[in-house]
Amino acid sequence: MTLTKSKNNARKFTKNEQNNESGLKKTDTRIFALGGLNEVGKNCYVVEQDDEIIVIDAGVKFASEGLPGIDYVIPDFSYLKYNSKKIKGLFITHGHEDHIGGIPFLLQIVPIPIIYASPLACAMIRRKLEEHRLTNATKLVQINRDSLIKTKHFSVGFFNVNHSIPEAMGVIINTENGRIVETGDFKFDLTPVAQAADYQRISFMGETGVDLLLADSTNAEVPSFSISEKKVAQTVQKEFRKAEGRIIVATFASNIHRVQQIIDAAVRFNRKILVYGRSMENNITISRKLGYIKCPDRFFISNEEAKHLSDDEILILCTGSQGEALAALSRIANGTHRQIKIKPGDTVVFSSNPIPGNQSSVNRVINKLYRAGAKVLENSSISNLHTSGHASQEEMKLMFLLTRPHYFFPIHGEYKMLVVHSRLYEEVGGDINHAFICSNGDSLILRNHEVFPGPRVHADDIYVDGNDLSGLSTSVLHDRTVLSEDGMVSVLVSMDSRAGTLLNRPIIMSRGFVYMKDSTEMIHEAENLVGKKLTQQLKGKTTFAEIKNTIRDTLMTYFYQKTRRHPMVIPVIMNKKS
Numbered sequence: 001m002t003l004t005k006s007k008n009n010a011r012k013f014t015k016n017e018q019n020n021e022s023g024l025k026k027t028d029t030r031i032f033a034l035g036g037l038n039e040v041g042k043n044c045y046v047v048e049q050d051d052e053i054i055v056i057d058a059g060v061k062f063a064s065e066g067l068p069g070i071d072y073v074i075p076d077f078s079y080l081k082y083n084s085k086k087i088k089g090l091f092i093t094h095g096h097e098d099h100i101g102g103i104p105f106l107l108q109i110v111p112i113p114i115i116y117a118s119p120l121a122c123a124m125i126r127r128k129l130e131e132h133r134l135t136n137a138t139k140l141v142q143i144n145r146d147s148l149i150k151t152k153h154f155s156v157g158f159f160n161v162n163h164s165i166p167e168a169m170g171v172i173i174n175t176e177n178g179r180i181v182e183t184g185d186f187k188f189d190l191t192p193v194a195q196a197a198d199y200q201r202i203s204f205m206g207e208t209g210v211d212l213l214l215a216d217s218t219n220a221e222v223p224s225f226s227i228s229e230k231k232v233a234q235t236v237q238k239e240f241r242k243a244e245g246r247i248i249v250a251t252f253a254s255n256i257h258r259v260q261q262i263i264d265a266a267v268r269f270n271r272k273i274l275v276y277g278r279s280m281e282n283n284i285t286i287s288r289k290l291g292y293i294k295c296p297d298r299f300f301i302s303n304e305e306a307k308h309l310s311d312d313e314i315l316i317l318c319t320g321s322q323g324e325a326l327a328a329l330s331r332i333a334n335g336t337h338r339q340i341k342i343k344p345g346d347t348v349v350f351s352s353n354p355i356p357g358n359q360s361s362v363n364r365v366i367n368k369l370y371r372a373g374a375k376v377l378e379n380s381s382i383s384n385l386h387t388s389g390h391a392s393q394e395e396m397k398l399m400f401l402l403t404r405p406h407y408f409f410p411i412h413g414e415y416k417m418l419v420v421h422s423r424l425y426e427e428v429g430g431d432i433n434h435a436f437i438c439s440n441g442d443s444l445i446l447r448n449h450e451v452f453p454g455p456r457v458h459a460d461d462i463y464v465d466g467n468d469l470s471g472l473s474t475s476v477l478h479d480r481t482v483l484s485e486d487g488m489v490s491v492l493v494s495m496d497s498r499a500g501t502l503l504n505r506p507i508i509m510s511r512g513f514v515y516m517k518d519s520t521e522m523i524h525e526a527e528n529l530v531g532k533k534l535t536q537q538l539k540g541k542t543t544f545a546e547i548k549n550t551i552r553d554t555l556m557t558y559f560y561q562k563t564r565r566h567p568m569v570i571p572v573i574m575n576k577k578s
Contacts, residue, residue, distance in 0.1 A: 024445065024454055026050050029153075029177045031212065031409065032443035034459050035059065035075035038415045040218060040355065041098040042461075044075045045182060045411065047173055049153040053086040055112075056171055056182055057093055060101030060464075062322075062355075074102040075440070076460040080110045088151045090138075092117035093184030094168035095124040096254050104132040105464065116143045116156075118167035120256075123286045145169065145198060159198040159205075161186035164229075164255040164389030166194050166292045170202075178211030178449040181403060185216050185412065187388070188395040191228045193257050194292075199402070206404040211449050213405035217413030218390040220421040225394045227387035233261040235384045236351065239377060240265040245311040245345030247271065248374075250321040250329045251352050253279035255389070256287050258351055259317070263295045266315040272301045276328035276340065277319030303339045316340060321352035323361030333368040344373035351385050393424055400428045407434045407451040409444060487512030488568045489559070491530060491551050496576040500538040503576060506530045506551075513559075513567040522562055530554055544573060 024030065029049045035042035041061025047054050061073040080087065090112050093099055103125055106112065115138050117125060122140045129135050143149075144167075149156045155174040162168070163185050173180040188197055219226070240247060251258050259280075266273050273295075275281050287293040306314055320329025329348075331337040342348075348369050354362045369376050379386035391399065400408075408430060410421040415437070422435035434451070436444055441459030444451050488511045494503040506527050510516055516523065533554050534547065551571040560566055 025447070027176070027447075028454070029175045029180070029446040030443050030454055031180060031214070031446065032454075032457055032459075033411060033438065033440050034077065034079065034457075035061070035102075035440055036412050037418070037438055037440045037442075040412070040414060042073060042075050042102060043099050043412055044077075044102065045214065046080070047154070047175075047180060048083075048086070049175060049177075051086055052088050052151055052153045053080070053083060054088050054151070054154055054156065054173070055080065055090045057099040057184075058090060058102040058106045059096070059098040060105075061098065072101065072105075072464040074105050074462045074464055076458065076462050077106055077109050079457045079459070080106070084110050087112060088154070089114040089116055089149065091149075091156060091171055092121045092125070093171060093182070094118070094163055094165050095121035096165060096185065099185070100125055100128070104128050104134055105462075107134050107137040108132075112138045114139045114141055116141050116147070116149060118143060118169065120165070120167045120287070120290055120292060123290060124283070127282055127286065143169075145201070159201045160195050162189040162192050162195075162197050162389075163187065164252070164257055166256055166287075168389075172205065175446065177446045179205070179209060180212045180214070180446065181205060181210050181405070182214040182411075183216050183399065185218070185390055186395075186399070187226050187391045188398055189226070189228050191230045193229045193233070193261070202399070202402045206402050209449075210403045210405040212407045212409060212444070212446055212451050213400075213403055214409045214411045215396065215399060215421070216390055217410045217417040217421040219388055219392050220396065220410070220413060220417040220424065222388070222392040223394075224392055226390070226392045227384055229257050229261065229387060231384050232258065232351070232387050233264065236261055236349075237265045237268065239347070239349060239385070240269045240271070243312070243347040245343075245347060246314045246316060247347050247349065248316040248318065248329070248332070248340075249349045249351055250318055251350075251386075252321060253277060253283045253319050255352075256283065256292055258386075259284065259287070260293050262315070262317060262351065263293060263299070266317075267295060267299055271299075271313055271315040272306065272309060273299050274301060274303065274306055274314065274316045274340075275318070276316065276332075276337075280317065280319045280328075311345060320365070321350055321362075322355055322358045323363075323365045325361075330365055333365045333372070335372070342369060342372035342374050346374040347377065348374045349377045349385060350379060353379055353386050353388065396421060396424050397428050400425055400430060405430070406449070407436070407444075409436050409438065486565045486567045487514075488570060489513055489555060490570045490572060491555065492572050492574070493530075493534065493547075493551070494574045494576070495534070495538065497538075498576075502531060502534060502538070506534070508555075510567070513565070514563070526555060526558055529558055544575075547571070547573060 031047050034044040043057045043059040045056040119142050122142050145158050145160050147158055157172040158169045161170050168184055170184045171182045249262050284293055318328035320327030332340050366376050408425045410418040418437050425435050426432040441456050443454040445454035490509045492507040496503060508523050508527050530551055533550055537550055548571040552569045555569045
């Protein structure tokens, strides 16, 4: 098998390797991603050997502005559907949406016998299954760092890592061919607000041998160490001390540690808490029930109770830190929220960083908040209002030094992140020829403690509109993009197909393309042009499909010449019945 090297010398797959269906033995262990590579989100990793498959995570990716009308992007689970009898279980590293959000969609397609997850993740998954009426679709089994699940080919264990949500874990998979370690989302926080990472266990794995490491690449481009969550807590309390009016804090609803820090500040400065946003309400309810968020009941109040308090006694904790159009903060900024209106003196805190692609949405919300008279505080190198839950470069190096993997598979990141992560592997002494930069569907084979490229599996994106799992094709997305950018033109044609004549001149209507009153001359010229083309076409034998194609081709060419735009052309043909 011939291997090529990328510009940074890490291995990537050649076309021949991607299509190679030979060389896979029954005793081999195969590893691949259905989601999570060349992107941030929809994590789903698969380990397969002979008649057994285990799946790690099933997440979603939130749609960007370039996907109009789409709510989520999920992995194409076709491979799991066709091999469902092999699946022994779904293992969840932690309870964030990009790791559990795809589970309801997966269960509608693939029978998963057991989902293994921590108590908090189980509670979050259970809530999702209830919402989708899938409570009886699978069995939920709680696990922790001491759990051990054995199948014929696999022995699966776990280790604690630091992240922005409690009970985050990495996964250890022991096979006959060697040991695979998947870190999940991780960082090394030396002063964590909750559990410490399992340094001893991670180091022991390195001592006893890690054949293949799959590690989180999200912050591969960020130098040094990430900031400790305790430093963020200090900054949050500093801002609470200075604020004179209401405080509105937007953060990720799933960042349980951060939510606790904000609530702690509210208690310390005697501010009562209003919670807005469905996901925020759900996660706080679940986390309080499990003891991960601690706060006296009297601090959580209703909107009616808030009317009797002064502004300096109120904290509003809400969703919308990413500028999501329907989230609580966006509605507050737009003035469309039913209960909260911005007023001068409010302090709005963004305790988060924009996810790549969301910066413009966040900026729009911030501008509206400023216009309404609010003081807006964002995270910066000075303020420390947010810290990532993902490892920076020095922490990634520490993971390499502790685990000492013979082969490395960077995951969970855009292509550039995977490339940089592979360079870090080389910097700490790893063999760059043992670092594999893959795409979703590319597989690696672990055979007798050696790793090399294997045959591809089918992997694609499924675009989810609402809860419809049928998946939208790229042609549908293209149509939505055309409608949003260039508009639509409908053409009404009355004809007598038996006589081969038009009954009237074609009528053109524009929606979102041009203003009809200002474009009368162009529209009339287009109607005449279509009329002439159809009159000529109807003299011979033709079909309705050919007539529609003539209308589309004629108008698309004409309108592009006139406007340099490509509106969607929709022919409507009315045929006279004899």
